[in-house]
Amino acid sequence: MDLLITLGPHLLNGVALGLLFALVALGFMLIIGVMEVINLAHGSLFALGAYVAVALVTPEGGLRLAALATYFAFPLPARFVVALVVAPIVVGGVGMVLEVCLRRTYGRDPLYGLLLTFGAALVLEELIRLVWGPTERFLPVPAAITGGITLGGLVYSVYRFFASAFAVGMIVLLWLFLQRTRYGALIKAGAHDSEMVRALGVNLTRLRLLVFALGTALAAVAGIVMAPIWGVRPHVGVDAVVPAFVVIVLGGVGSFWGAVIAGLLVGMVVGITGAFATAWSLVSMYVLLILVVTVRGRGLLGKKSVLER
């Protein structure tokens, strides 16, 4: 019991991490579902989201125009909220450009989509290096959500609580969007059989554009929320996107709650191994993946899908 209590902060870290992984994974999965493309640039877009947020929050972040002086005079919480809203929109726009490039690969071997996004990942990462330089940057956080609170003699980080709550909010919003709106229904139908959706008179081109923008914007949101925890480096995306792959395969491709459960599971495992053997915490999730996938070939909640062609 004592052990469980001392693990508390690690579990909180794990939950925050897992929910953010799930958020990245969900955006990634929307794109896989409707376009059958593995978006290898997802990690770079995650990083781009964090960098744009840094630029919007700190004057040293890249924007040094005199006209912006009044903007940077706003209090930090206001700028943080602006970043949380604007950066995902910017990244969603970049995602739309990428989708337009991807159009030429539809109907061909899915490999080409994968390769195009790999090229895009290289380009985005180099662009980030070019604009912001290779050094690490930090995203300042409003005082209201920093610091720690002491519970039962242990210090819990307030920001991790915020990150978890924020991720839960985003996941619920996304679920409501998919369940309760017309576009949500179209996206789910598109993931099931996109050609049939087109045959029924839906503008598939616009739907794909929307899904790509939504998926990449979710990556950006996760990138911003993660930035104060991990720091912001040009290649930070890999650290987020590879766990997202793991989460998707573990939860089962195409399963919303599968991804959330798998995200939490991965986060917990990373958090708990982090408590005992810090160096090995990131390896543990692959061991978990191999264990689960050996027993359940399609992941925890996966169903047979078009992706197994």
Added chain:
Amino acid sequence: MRIGALARGMMGWLSPAMLVAFALFGTLPLWIEAVGLYRYLGIEILIWCIFALGFNLLLGYTGLPSFGHGAYFGIGAYALGLTQFHLAASLWVGLLAATLAAAVMGGGVALFISHRRGIYFALMTIAFGQMFFFIASKWTSVTGGEDGLLDIRRLPAHVGFAAFDLTGNLAMSYFTFATFAVVTVLLWRLVHSPFGKVLRAIKQNETRMAYLGYRVFAYKWASFTLSCAVAGLAGGLFAMAQHGAYVQVMNLQWSGVVVLMTLVGGGLVSFWGPVVGTVLYFVARDLLGMYTESWLLWFGLMFMLVVMFKPEGVAGIWQAAAARAGARRRARAVALQPAGGK
């Protein structure tokens, strides 16, 4: 008549394009400095050619995209170094260990993933590749962690009656070329064997092959394991060339780079695609690198354009041009025939 049969027999092992490639790469150390490049680049190109050719057995011939192949390259590099330090200071033992270690690891992974295809396969290879990457970067007592395994020596090549010293880059160039030639001939023979035909058939339609009674799992397993073995051999050579084994080659980006080389060159439509792509990559790196720090940006953009507009790569462009030229020649020959000649 007998010469004809002999020529046909030879064709299984050699081809005109192969002879051209051997002539070019075999004389590389003689002229590479004259065109403004340096000898070490030649070694690097040949090593990555070996890696990419082996990788293409999996990607181009079996149709299985692996995004974690850098891991097996790295395992080969570490295996060569560790064997040299702890087991036996022999070149051949080291290279054999590099090949076998990668084959064993790859074979183990292949057991988990050979029943998958497409996107699932790609995701699983990424996961396994990352696992090896993290193990290599954290298991400091064995691999040296982020610093890498340093001071790997280039041991002399004993061939019974003589021993060649490989410490200089010239000798290393020739040794790498010899390995490249052997691997190329073996891979060429392999993909033109019945085994290679089955692999290509699996690429086209896996389900049909399974219904025809072929043990698809075993073929995919063998293809993955063989390409890992070749990657390990290339990794071993790379450790010799670099005098060390470093963890960077095992990360996701380097695993992607070998896919990129293979595809830009046209590995999906030609045996030689990976070689063309590798040469292009390194020359682009050095030429663009002279003008700009961020050469990967331009290379990435070029790569995106290739995938968008010429997805069959350089070899695809070449083949299309050759087909057009052939059609023109035939059209001219028809036009030259006298009217009503029949």
